[in-house]
Amino acid sequence: MRRNRYSIFSLARNAVSYHQDWSEAWRSPDPAASYDVIVAGGGGHGLATAYYLAAEHDVGRIAVLEKGWIGGGNTGRNTTIVRSNYLWDEAAHLYEKSLQLWEGLSQELNFNVMFSQRGVMNLGHTLQDMRDIYRRSNANRLNGIDSEILTPAEIKAKVPAMNVSSEARYPVLGASFQPRGGVARHDAVAWGFARAADARGVDIIQNCEVTGIRRENGAVCGVETTRGLIGARKVAVVVAGHASVLADMAELRFPVESHPLQALVSEPLKPVLDTVIMSNAVHGYVSQSDKGELVIGAGIDAYTGYGQRGSFSIIEGNVAAIVELFPVFSRVRMLRQWGGIVDVCPDACPIISKTPVKGLYFNCGWGTGGFKATPGSGWVFAHTVAQDEPHALNAAFDLERFTTGALIDEHGAAGVAH
Amino acid sequence: MLQIECPWCGARDQQEFQYGGEAHIVRPESPDTLTDEQWADYLFNRANSKGVHAEQWCHTAGCRRWFNVLRDTVSYAVLAVYRPGERPSGSVE
Numbered sequence: 001m002r003r004n005r006y007s008i009f010s011l012a013r014n015a016v017s018y019h020q021d022w023s024e025a026w027r028s029p030d031p032a033a034s035y036d037v038i039v040a041g042g043g044g045h046g047l048a049t050a051y052y053l054a055a056e057h058d059v060g061r062i063a064v065l066e067k068g069w070i071g072g073g074n075t076g077r078n079t080t081i082v083r084s085n086y087l088w089d090e091a092a093h094l095y096e097k098s099l100q101l102w103e104g105l106s107q108e109l110n111f112n113v114m115f116s117q118r119g120v121m122n123l124g125h126t127l128q129d130m131r132d133i134y135r136r137s138n139a140n141r142l143n144g145i146d147s148e149i150l151t152p153a154e155i156k157a158k159v160p161a162m163n164v165s166s167e168a169r170y171p172v173l174g175a176s177f178q179p180r181g182g183v184a185r186h187d188a189v190a191w192g193f194a195r196a197a198d199a200r201g202v203d204i205i206q207n208c209e210v211t212g213i214r215r216e217n218g219a220v221c222g223v224e225t226t227r228g229l230i231g232a233r234k235v236a237v238v239v240a241g242h243a244s245v246l247a248d249m250a251e252l253r254f255p256v257e258s259h260p261l262q263a264l265v266s267e268p269l270k271p272v273l274d275t276v277i278m279s280n281a282v283h284g285y286v287s288q289s290d291k292g293e294l295v296i297g298a299g300i301d302a303y304t305g306y307g308q309r310g311s312f313s314i315i316e317g318n319v320a321a322i323v324e325l326f327p328v329f330s331r332v333r334m335l336r337q338w339g340g341i342v343d344v345c346p347d348a349c350p351i352i353s354k355t356p357v358k359g360l361y362f363n364c365g366w367g368t369g370g371f372k373a374t375p376g377s378g379w380v381f382a383h384t385v386a387q388d389e390p391h392a393l394n395a396a397f398d399l400e401r402f403t404t405g406a407l408i409d410e411h412g413a414a415g416v417a418h
Numbered sequence: 419m420l421q422i423e424c425p426w427c428g429a430r431d432q433q434e435f436q437y438g439g440e441a442h443i444v445r446p447e448s449p450d451t452l453t454d455e456q457w458a459d460y461l462f463n464r465a466n467s468k469g470v471h472a473e474q475w476c477h478t479a480g481c482r483r484w485f486n487v488l489r490d491t492v493s494y495a496v497l498a499v500y501r502p503g504e505r506p507s508g509s510v511e
Contacts, residue, residue: 402463
């Protein structure tokens with residue numbers, strides 16, 4: 001089952017044959033009549049779920065159903081920021097688990113996900129911003145998460161291109177800095193998890209859209225797809241922006257709303273920014289990719305939408321803020337701009353939960369910041385599906401919290417800019 | 419970008435408006451008689467329709483009045499605009 005390991009030796013061996021003999025990274029099997037677990041959604045979170053199900057649990061046959069192609073959804077559309085500096089204990093522990101998995105992920109998957117711990121800086125522009133930053137930073141340290149407070153002079157030393165003068169439209173009063181945060185190569189994360197899951201026997205079935213969820217006596221028994229009916233003992237749904245659509249197939253109503261979220265990249269530049277800059281107040285975030293492009297993320301549109309595109313005014317405001325912070329970027333030309341659909345929860349925290357339908361599990365509501373959680377999300381969701389019980393790390397992130405009122409309110413705490 | 423026809427002011431750019439979420443959600447008459455599930459459903463659960471969606475907009479930079487819009491959430495086309503208390507067909511609630 002195990003494909004050729006990627007290594008310096010396999011590289012050398014394949015160089016001899018002019019790289020004509022590399023095996024496929026994952027198979028493209030036809031769907032079987034039934035599986036023990038079907039993961040609906042072949043994004044990063046779904047593939048990670050399938051990988052950890054196969055690698056750490058004994059659940060039998062597993063399939064991932066993807067309506068498009070691997071790497072074609074939000075995994076390939078985001079700005080790849082990874083951090084774990086969340087305010088509330090529940091969120092901090094979940095994202096920190098994910099960050100720890102990131103730190104060993106390339107070795108674990110035998111696939112270079114290009115995880116680069118270049119640090120993440122969250123700027124404060126007002127006195128209240130700074131108070132919130134001190135509070136969050138102290139909470140992070142109590143949870144064992146690395147966090148420093150930087151003065152404007154220290155920020156300037158790290159990021160010379162930034163305008164930190166008190167005359168600036170958005171004066172920089174300080175920042176929190178998480179040195180272990182950073183960025184990763186988004187496509188590689190999807191491909192790496194897909195390849196590693198496939199090597200452990202998971203069937204990855206692309207161009208196979210789930211169109212219905214079959215139930216019998218209150219329990220799930222399979223899914224209808226564009227490639228026919230596929231039986232399943234358990235169905236794990238991880239479909240980001242389309243969570244409500246899938247929930248509707250099982251006659252469930254969810255507390256999520258889907259919004260367009262946009263991002264853009266510039267032409268490649270020489271190295272100018274070697275960390276990640278985020279600003280909640282002006283709602284912009286920017287980093288420089290290994291190719292040299294500035295990767296810029298904007299905010300969501302207020303209206304709901306499934307159209308994978310947003311309003312120009314959002315980008316205009318976003319770019320204006322970035323140029324105020326980095327006047328040297330004013331003549332940089334933008335190459336590409338795109339949108340994805342994010343499902344936002346009222347408390348800006350995900351739902352990783354069992355549902356009233358037996359054998360049906362949902363992992364959704366990650367909003368604008370799901371990428372950083374990819375390995376951790378898959379890890380806890382695999383546990384939830386395999387054991388039919390949440391792991392301690394995701395027990396608080398159940399659907400029930402909207403009934404009990406035990407929300408985990410990361411809006412404004414750390415959840416505005418992702 | 420959307421162009422939205424305010425029922426009082428006419429067609430204007432989206433930036434003059436503020437989005438107000440799903441339309442026709444009625445606050446329960448007597449919340450104290452509801453179960454926690456019913457109250458949570460009113461507070462948090464939303465249709466989040468893919469396709470035709472009834473939603474509220476406010477003409478904040480114009481007449482500052484609220485109204486309802488039927489919009490396709492995939493194509494973003496505005497399909498109908500109607501005043502509070504009306505239905506898209508024009509019939510009164």
